[in-house]
Amino acid sequence: MSEKEVQGTEKEVQELERVTICFAGDSGDGMQLTGSQFTNTTAGIGNDLNTLPDYPAEIRAPVGTLFGVSGFQIQFSSSDVHTPGDSPDVLVAMNPAALKVNLPNLKDNGIIIINTDSFQSRNLTLAGYESNPLEDGTLSAYQIFPVNITGLTREALSDLDLNMKIKDRCKNFFALGMTYWMYSRPMDMTENWIKSKFKGKDDLIEANTKALKAGFSYALSTEIFTTSFRIPKAAKKPGLYRNITGNEGIAFGLITAAKKSGRELFLGSYPITPASDILHELSKHKNYDVKTFQAEDEIAGIGAALGAAYAGALGVTTTSGPGIALKSEFMGLAVMTELPLVIVNIQRGGPSTGLPTKTEQSDLLQAFYGRNGESPIPIIAAAGPADCFHAAFEAARIALQCTTPVILLSDGYIANGTEPWLIPDPDKIPEIKIKQPALDEKYLPYKRDPERLSRLHALPGTPGLEHRIGGLEKEDVTGNVSYNADNHDKMVRIRADKVGRINRFVENPELVGKDHGDLLILSWGSTYGPILAAVKDLQKKGKEVSWCHLRWLNPLPINLDRFIYNFKTVLIPEINLGQLSKIIRAEYLIDTVGFNRVRGLPLKTNELLAEIDVILKGLE
Amino acid sequence: MEPIQLTKDDFTSNQETRWCPGCGDYSILAQMKKVLPTLGIPRENFVFVSGIGCSSRFPYYLETYGIHGIHGRAPVIASGVKLANPNLKVFVITGDGDGLSIGGNHLIHLFRRNIDITIVLFNNQIYGLTKGQYSPTSEKGKITKSSPYGSLESPFNPVQMALASGASFVARSIDRDPKHLEDTLARAAKHKGTAFVEVYQNCNIFNDGAFLSLTEPKEKKKHLLKMEHGKPFIYGENDELMLTWTGKNFKVVNKDLNENGHEILTHDENGSGPAMEFMLASLSLDAQLPTPIGIFRAVERDTYDDMMAAQMNATKKKKGEGDLKTLFTGGYTWTND
Ligand code: SF4
Numbered sequence: 001m002s003e004k005e006v007q008g009t010e011k012e013v014q015e016l017e018r019v020t021i022c023f024a025g026d027s028g029d030g031m032q033l034t035g036s037q038f039t040n041t042t043a044g045i046g047n048d049l050n051t052l053p054d055y056p057a058e059i060r061a062p063v064g065t066l067f068g069v070s071g072f073q074i075q076f077s078s079s080d081v082h083t084p085g086d087s088p089d090v091l092v093a094m095n096p097a098a099l100k101v102n103l104p105n106l107k108d109n110g111i112i113i114i115n116t117d118s119f120q121s122r123n124l125t126l127a128g129y130e131s132n133p134l135e136d137g138t139l140s141a142y143q144i145f146p147v148n149i150t151g152l153t154r155e156a157l158s159d160l161d162l163n164m165k166i167k168d169r170c171k172n173f174f175a176l177g178m179t180y181w182m183y184s185r186p187m188d189m190t191e192n193w194i195k196s197k198f199k200g201k202d203d204l205i206e207a208n209t210k211a212l213k214a215g216f217s218y219a220l221s222t223e224i225f226t227t228s229f230r231i232p233k234a235a236k237k238p239g240l241y242r243n244i245t246g247n248e249g250i251a252f253g254l255i256t257a258a259k260k261s262g263r264e265l266f267l268g269s270y271p272i273t274p275a276s277d278i279l280h281e282l283s284k285h286k287n288y289d290v291k292t293f294q295a296e297d298e299i300a301g302i303g304a305a306l307g308a309a310y311a312g313a314l315g316v317t318t319t320s321g322p323g324i325a326l327k328s329e330f331m332g333l334a335v336m337t338e339l340p341l342v343i344v345n346i347q348r349g350g351p352s353t354g355l356p357t358k359t360e361q362s363d364l365l366q367a368f369y370g371r372n373g374e375s376p377i378p379i380i381a382a383a384g385p386a387d388c389f390h391a392a393f394e395a396a397r398i399a400l401q402c403t404t405p406v407i408l409l410s411d412g413y414i415a416n417g418t419e420p421w422l423i424p425d426p427d428k429i430p431e432i433k434i435k436q437p438a439l440d441e442k443y444l445p446y447k448r449d450p451e452r453l454s455r456l457h458a459l460p461g462t463p464g465l466e467h468r469i470g471g472l473e474k475e476d477v478t479g480n481v482s483y484n485a486d487n488h489d490k491m492v493r494i495r496a497d498k499v500g501r502i503n504r505f506v507e508n509p510e511l512v513g514k515d516h517g518d519l520l521i522l523s524w525g526s527t528y529g530p531i532l533a534a535v536k537d538l539q540k541k542g543k544e545v546s547w548c549h550l551r552w553l554n555p556l557p558i559n560l561d562r563f564i565y566n567f568k569t570v571l572i573p574e575i576n577l578g579q580l581s582k583i584i585r586a587e588y589l590i591d592t593v594g595f596n597r598v599r600g601l602p603l604k605t606n607e608l609l610a611e612i613d614v615i616l617k618g619l620e
Numbered sequence: 621m622e623p624i625q626l627t628k629d630d631f632t633s634n635q636e637t638r639w640c641p642g643c644g645d646y647s648i649l650a651q652m653k654k655v656l657p658t659l660g661i662p663r664e665n666f667v668f669v670s671g672i673g674c675s676s677r678f679p680y681y682l683e684t685y686g687i688h689g690i691h692g693r694a695p696v697i698a699s700g701v702k703l704a705n706p707n708l709k710v711f712v713i714t715g716d717g718d719g720l721s722i723g724g725n726h727l728i729h730l731f732r733r734n735i736d737i738t739i740v741l742f743n744n745q746i747y748g749l750t751k752g753q754y755s756p757t758s759e760k761g762k763i764t765k766s767s768p769y770g771s772l773e774s775p776f777n778p779v780q781m782a783l784a785s786g787a788s789f790v791a792r793s794i795d796r797d798p799k800h801l802e803d804t805l806a807r808a809a810k811h812k813g814t815a816f817v818e819v820y821q822n823c824n825i826f827n828d829g830a831f832l833s834l835t836e837p838k839e840k841k842k843h844l845l846k847m848e849h850g851k852p853f854i855y856g857e858n859d860e861l862m863l864t865w866t867g868k869n870f871k872v873v874n875k876d877l878n879e880n881g882h883e884i885l886t887h888d889e890n891g892s893g894p895a896m897e898f899m900l901a902s903l904s905l906d907a908q909l910p911t912p913i914g915i916f917r918a919v920e921r922d923t924y925d926d927m928m929a930a931q932m933n934a935t936k937k938k939k940g941e942g943d944l945k946t947l948f949t950g951g952y953t954w955t956n957d
Binding site for chain 2: 040043044046189233236237238239240241242243252255256259264266268285286287288289291293295296297299300303304305306307308309310311312313315329330332333337423424426429459460461462463464465466467468469470471472480481
């Protein structure tokens with residue numbers, strides 16, 4: 001698409017490489033919608049981007065309160081973007097609470113666009129302001145643009161026969177219009193969206209479109225904004241793109257794996273934040289042979305998925321940490337019965353109910369060890385929203401080809417965050433081939449493929465291959481129940497070996513930088529973006545660091561021990577208290593340094609850079 | 621198509637049965653083996669799913685597909701099996717501990733959904749495998765290892781639970797009446813939808829004689845009421861007793877006298893209404909009145925599996941067979957060149 005010229009801009013246009021905006025307001029103010037519209041338009045004109053929604057755990061939190069604030073952050077740029085941005089350059093604050101919550105994050109001298117109409121005493125009190133921050137100097141370190149957004153929206157819609165409540169609901173489009181002018185975005189994509197969204201409701205189409213245009217014209221014509229900004233197109237890899245959230249990526253990856261393996265996809269799931277969107281997405285796609293089963297509880301979700309796997313489907317269950325706690329007995333049964341099953345954990349803040357809408361990486365040890373007995377399960381982690389597609393496909397492939405449950409770890413940050421996804425050509429995605437048992441010889445349920453140690457699973461309905469499996473220990477080869485001591489020892493080792501050798505059938509992670517030196521950064525999961533940004537920064541400054549981002553955590557990759565011993569320091573940044581560190585120390589008998597922030601938020605590149613600086617200075 | 625010729629031996633697996641000698645489970649297994657060949661279903665299409673407990677060993681002894689699952693969870697595994705492949709004939713084998721205690725939640729939801737699955741619940745009113753603790757169907761005051769001074773809990777009535785949860789087929793039978801058990805299992809297996817059979821099963825090791833009054837030749841005629849569709853409720857040593865309705869409750873009368881002219885009831889298994897079904901089910905808790913066995917309810921209603929298939933077909937009709945390209949490019953896309 002060619003970049004649309006925004007007409008009538010006589011004011012100064014300044015070119016920028018990179019901007020981070022945070023739209024924040026009350027949860028009823030439509031900030032998520034505003035953010036996603038800004039995102040689509042920004043993607044459409046060719047900027048790279050990354051987004052992070054941040055909404056309250058309460059569904060309808062009391063209006064105007066701090067815990068009712070809903071935010072949407074987007075970083076966009078003419079060069080690569082890997083995170084939603086550490087601290088916004090611009091804050092659009094629709095009420096005092098939104099200002100209060102987001103101000104500490106804002107860049108020094110950052111821009112604040114404020115809806116002054118909402119800065120009245122009641123809202124100020126609800127936000128915990130004793131005096132009006134617009135007047136008491138609180139904001140003196142920032143560039144303030146006070147706009148009576150509510151009033152201006154009402155004015156713009158004065159000739160429409162709609163009640164005030166509906167008119168006021170259009171104020172987010174007014175704010176969006178202003179930001180479109182400020183950052184030289186065309187309005188047509190949002191106008192089209194409004195048309196299809198409110199199809200049949202002409203008055204709402206008119207109201208929202210008018211509000212959008214009014215905001216744009218207001219910014220263009222008034223004195224308060226003197227400058228608008230241009231962010232040139234990013235040089236992304238050529239191809240067809242769309243924006244994708246991590247949860248959509250997982251849903252698509254799973255559907256693709258099912259199609260490519262010739263299996264039906266069966267999802268057994270119980271609603272839980274922040275994983276429910278996978279259930280929502282998959283339940284739309286029944287014409288792709290996707291069966292979704294909203295179970296009575298977490299246990300039933302995985303149990304039905306395992307039953308479906310026995311019957312020949314690609315069985316999947318999706319949840320978050322508390323759900324995994326409930327599913328763990330069934331995960332053990334999946335280990336014992338050696339059936340293919342994908343268990344998706346969209347991690348959130350814990351323990352217990354914890355922080356349902358916030359992000360964390362603190363379920364890694366649960367994934368490794370959270371079951372009774374010697375119960376090895378392969379673990380794969382997605383690195384970002386778009387990577388969720390690939391990680392889900394890979395998890396399903398290994399589950400099917402190695403007859404094992406696989407845990408796929410994502411987290412709240414990448415589950416809801418978006419980034420552009422280079423849409424793959426479906427024909428170029430390889431088939432997933434699954435070995436079938438022979439029909440003309442005696443079927444032995446626990447006879448193994450010598451290479452993968454996977455067993456050949458006979459599907460119910462196949463004549464002559466009738467067999468029983470279950471949670472009791474199996475006799476090697478026959479799969480009969482066995483309490484024999486030596487057999488148990490053997491089976492425990494076979495199951496460990498089967499999972500341990502999966503690293504032969506997957507790609508090694510890339511090592512960025514030299515295979516020896518002062519500092520190796522080792523990481524996994526959603527910290528990929530912030531760390532990539534930090535590593536690029538360090539490289540730009542000519543500092544030597546190496547970096548390896550793990551995709552498979554269990555088993556650890558084959559290539560890791562070729563270089564992990566060659567560094568003075570191994571730094572492991574995680575959103576937990578050092579869970580991968582524990583595993584690396586145990587596996588490689590080396591010391592590691594942690595960088596651990598457990599605030600329910602993604603890691604910040606700047607903080608990480610500061611830490612690395614200290615480490616590098618110490619090593620000099 | 622060739623008619624399927626199977627015998628009970630075709631369903632006997634090579635695994636040695638390991639229940640205690642004299643256990644009621646043997647009878648249930650024997651009747652099941654008689655029923656399976658009569659259903660006209662190829663052997664490879666049977667799947668038996670169980671949980672944990674003595675009853676749950678059942679699948680190992682049948683030459684069919686089977687899963688010995690985890691405690692209480694057979695209904696959910698079975699649901700997954702059936703929904704993934706609706707051509708399969710799926711059974712759940714469970715017990716009073718497995719199905720009503722640890723797995724109670726799953727059972728009621730299966731009833732509610734009406735997935736085409738046949739459930740057989742072996743009720744021996746005790747935990748056998750863990751060596752004799754009171755169960756959710758044990759009578760109040762029961763002395764067991766875990767209740768040396770008597771249990772404090774009132775028992776569940778499994779039939780009432782199934783009826784209340786919307787099961788479309790609810791029946792009860794007893795291990796010591798092989799013919800009745802065989803007929804009941806056959807009816808249940810042929811029912812389309814979730815079918816539930818409670819089987820009174822004697823655990824001769826930890827709860828021997830729990831159903832003695834219903835099985836001893838001398839006693840049973842006095843206490844056991846076999847319900848038959850379209851017939852009055854008649855029982856007794858010489859079939860002389862009849863269950864009647866006073867307008868408020870049941871009354872047993874001599875069938876030839878019925879002096880007070882109470883209403884003579886005829887059994888309607890196809891939906892006598894929740895009130896009558898419940899009242900009949902409640903009789904099992906009443907020492908003064910007979911204990912009914914047979915079919916409490918057999919009604920047709922849409923199954924979850926059929927509705928799921930219909931929804932999938934309708935979606936395919938409307939949107940076409942899904943292809944990945946359409947999936948990936950749905951929503952807003954753009955090209956970088
Ligand atoms: S303990 Fe009771 S129920 Fe279990 S096998 Fe023995 S007799 Fe049967």
